[in-house]
Amino acid sequence: MRRLAPTLRDDGVNSDLIFLIRTILAACKEISFRLTQGELAGVLGSTLNENIQGETQKKLDIVSNQLIKDVLLESGFVRSIASEEEEHVVAGDPNGKYIVAYDPLDGSSNIDINSLVGTIFSIHLADDQLPADDDRQFLKPGSAQVCAGYVLYGPSTMLALTTGKGVKIFTLDKTHGGFLLTHDQVTIPKDTQxxxxxxxxxxxxxxxxxxxxxxxxxxxxxxxxxxxxxxxxxxxxxxxxxxxxxxxxxxxxxxxxxxxxxxxxxxxxxxxxxxxxxxxxxxxxxxxxxxxxxxxxxxxxxxxxxxxxxxxxxxxxxxxxxx
Structure with missing residues (x-):
């Protein structure tokens, strides 16, 4: 099975974007670990706070958001980030090439019943004409995305990813900590029941x-x-x-x-x-x-x-x- 980086390089993905994707996945691996620990990690249950959406935040909502936020801002490749848990854009490196929008923990109401949750992310090129802390950095149609994906935390931790050349699914090999290609060129059947x-x-x-x-x-x-x-x-x-x-x-x-x-x-x-x-x-x-x-x-x-x-x-x- 092939690793993430060589697979993306074969698709013509540049090294900066590969590094950024791997940065996001580093945070996702930590989220995956904390989820598997459950009550042992002290991450279950709700807080007394509401996010910008008016929703009660789970403990792991806050933890996941901070983990992803920290790695992105430290990467040097990200000019701006936008999170479902943050009211406004957060400025990163003023010379960063990319902007990242993310939902740190989709389906967080499932955490306390040990059911499926995930992290969703979207990557665009930064707009050089706008400040890093300007919300307008993210007011782009979805057709302008250069990468999108999610990490599903289930019995196995899986990554679905596209950079505009089809969809690939990778599975986290916890023996060495890498994501390995397990489904190449995913195709959705045209008909369904x-x-x-x-x-x-x-x-x-x-x-x-x-x-x-x-x-x-x-x-x-x-x-x-x-x-x-x-x-x-x-x-x-x-x-x-x-x-x-x-x-x-x-x-x-x-x-x-x-x-x-x-x-x-x-x-x-x-x-x-x-x-x-x-x-x-x-x-x-x-x-x-x-x-x-x-x-x-x-x-x-x-x-x-x-x-x-x-x-x-x-x-x-x-x-x-x-x-």
Missing amino acids: EFAINASNQRFWEPPMQQYINDLLAGKEGPREKNFNMRWIAAMVADVHRVLSRGGLFTYPTDHKNPEKPYKLRLLYEANPMSYLVEQAGGISSTGYERIMSIQPESLHQRVSVILGSENEVRTCEKYHQP
Whole structure:
């Protein structure tokens, strides 16, 4: 099995970007270790604080954010960072070539039940015309990403990565601490009979999504004329990993449960990097009305609806949203 750096070099990835990816992974390996220690590491449970999203922070949210933040700022390659846990951009090296947006611990509500969580990251080139501490550094569409990936902390620790030449999956070999290539050129099947959605929100969805899911649940006797299975892990990183592994559709659609927050997922930290991975694997990512990676961000913590996965199924879901 091949190691990370030689694999990326063969894809023409420059040494600076390889070093930056390895820097992020150094923090992720430490997060992985602390997760495996669980209560022994004193990282379980919640704090009394809320993050900028208005969500109660888990202890490991704070630890993970600080681990990634420290290694990135010390790397010398990063001009600016943006985290789901930080209100504003944090300035790094003024000569840094890259900017990094990240969700330090996606699905952190799963920590205390020993279920799947992950780290998501997105890398862009820095804008030389803007200060390092300017939020506008990150107001770029997802199509401008030069790299995106996630690390899934499960029975094994896995990295899904794209630099624009397909998607590769690496597995952490804990005997020597390196990530080894285990799946080359991941491809999402165009058709599927599996979907992931938080069904408890059904009464709050828009009518097009209500009808789409009702038709899936009707099975062979319904208008789709085939049976579908539903899966839901409550961590985007885990549900998207399943889509990359065997196809499917994942969605967190618009809802009116809280009229001030009709969308759940963050464009910069979750939707864009996952969309890049899915598109590079042959899938599609949409809001139901437009391609996610074509959206021009207006703020650091902007949220969007997300429908992504197997091409033909996402296209079908989009048709329900057409006027």
